[in-house]
Amino acid sequence: MTINPTLGRDPALAQVGVTPSPLALLLLGRGSDPASERGVDCPGELPPAADPTLAARAAAAKTALGDRVFILGHHYQRDEVIAFADVTGDSFKLAQQAAARPQAEAIVFCGVHFMAESADILTGAHQRVILPDLAAGCSMADMATAEQVEQAWDDLLDAGVAADTVPVSYMNSSAAIKAFTGRHDGTICTSSNARRALEWAFGERGGARVLFLPDQHLGRNTAVGELGMTEADCVVYDPHRPGGGLTHRQLREAKMILWRGHCSVHGRFTRDSVDEVRARIPGITVLAHPECRREVVTAADLVGSTEYIISVVDAAPAGSAFAIGTELNLVQRLAKRHPDKTIVFLDRTVCFCSTMNRIDMPHLVWALESLVRGETVNQIAVDRDVATFARKALDQMLALP
Numbered sequence: 001m002t003i004n005p006t007l008g009r010d011p012a013l014a015q016v017g018v019t020p021s022p023l024a025l026l027l028l029g030r031g032s033d034p035a036s037e038r039g040v041d042c043p044g045e046l047p048p049a050a051d052p053t054l055a056a057r058a059a060a061a062k063t064a065l066g067d068r069v070f071i072l073g074h075h076y077q078r079d080e081v082i083a084f085a086d087v088t089g090d091s092f093k094l095a096q097q098a099a100a101r102p103q104a105e106a107i108v109f110c111g112v113h114f115m116a117e118s119a120d121i122l123t124g125a126h127q128r129v130i131l132p133d134l135a136a137g138c139s140m141a142d143m144a145t146a147e148q149v150e151q152a153w154d155d156l157l158d159a160g161v162a163a164d165t166v167p168v169s170y171m172n173s174s175a176a177i178k179a180f181t182g183r184h185d186g187t188i189c190t191s192s193n194a195r196r197a198l199e200w201a202f203g204e205r206g207g208a209r210v211l212f213l214p215d216q217h218l219g220r221n222t223a224v225g226e227l228g229m230t231e232a233d234c235v236v237y238d239p240h241r242p243g244g245g246l247t248h249r250q251l252r253e254a255k256m257i258l259w260r261g262h263c264s265v266h267g268r269f270t271r272d273s274v275d276e277v278r279a280r281i282p283g284i285t286v287l288a289h290p291e292c293r294r295e296v297v298t299a300a301d302l303v304g305s306t307e308y309i310i311s312v313v314d315a316a317p318a319g320s321a322f323a324i325g326t327e328l329n330l331v332q333r334l335a336k337r338h339p340d341k342t343i344v345f346l347d348r349t350v351c352f353c354s355t356m357n358r359i360d361m362p363h364l365v366w367a368l369e370s371l372v373r374g375e376t377v378n379q380i381a382v383d384r385d386v387a388t389f390a391r392k393a394l395d396q397m398l399a400l401p
């Protein structure tokens with residue numbers, strides 16, 4: 001196993017109170033497990049990571065492309081990549097921004113696969129969406145495959161509950177899951193509007209229960225924390241067990257059927273993380289994302305989406321102290337932006353999103369320089385039928401009251 005000798009000396013990690021693991025963050029790309037390394041190899045010549053001219057090459061390619069290219073940077077991306085983003089934001093804001101730039105022939109999405117799919121669904125047919133590294137997936141989105149979700153719907157049909165069950169799918173899902181949601185007259189939601197999505201599903205849409213995909217924590221935190229349901233109103237459908245591991249009676253009596261999925265980054269935070277930071281820094285405000293476990297959300301002072309977290313920290317007076325439970329690149333960036341505030345990471349070990357971090361300068365330069373040569377690499381193109389129904393579910397989200 002390779003040890004990263006530079007990690008332990010990273011002053012940025014020390015600034016946010018993180019003790020790095022001595023182990024390499026990601027072992028992909030070595031040819032040892034082809035099944036899990038799909039998309040890791042990029043066709044063409046990637047510049048070496050140590051090339052000192054990478055930033056200059058990216059800048060030159062971007063200048064040469066002008067308005068023909070639009071670069072989107074998710075908040076969880078590395079700083080050196082964010083530096084080239086025309087706009088930064090969460091996944092839905094970025095997809096909307098791409099749709100608002102019809103003059104851009106190429107959208108370079110510095111984020112993960114499901115985000116690039118959403119951008120392709122929302123942008124015009126003349127626009128190409130590029131994901132610089134195809135291995136930039138999302139472990140949460142991968143926890144719900146189209147086949148598994150179709151099987152779950154069959155289980156709901158067998159239990160006699162499908163007719164009054166409404167699918168509500170988190171933005172962090174594949175285009176196929178979004179299309180499933182649209183086919184069954186459900187809606188997409190983000191971490192900002194999950195409450196409104198559930199209120200619509202149980203209200204105007206007339207559902208007796210919701211099938212919430214794929215993040216069980218966002219579903220539970222919204223239903224129990226914001227809509228006043230109880231834990232007993234929620235059941236967890238496990239796609240790896242026959243019938244989801246649930247009886248027909250459990251399915252019938254549930255208000256929320258939560259998919260057994262989670263974010264491998266936000267799922268790491270625990271109640272102990274909160275207790276430890278409160279003991280270490282008395283009076284600190286704990287700020288958590290709703291993808292965190294319920295035990296973390298109930299122990300936090302403030303809970304909200306990535307955009308909410310940024311707005312709270314930006315608006316706080318000098319001298320404020322925050323322990324933030326979200327992706328580490330963003331926490332580090334907030335700490336750098338606010339040297340007059342104490343900003344620490346909620347966990348004491350490294351917790352980057354490894355797939356977000358796949359987008360690095362060599363891949364960005366490769367994608368941009370290919371465009372300059374007239375070549376489109378790593379295009380994300382969603383099947384037309386899938387895109388139609390996924391768009392329907394996304395449009396339902398935009399129409400939420």
Ligand code: SF4
Nearest residue numbers: 138139140263265353
């Ligand atoms: S942070 Fe979590 S939800 Fe976001 S891309 Fe990474 S694994 Fe997926």
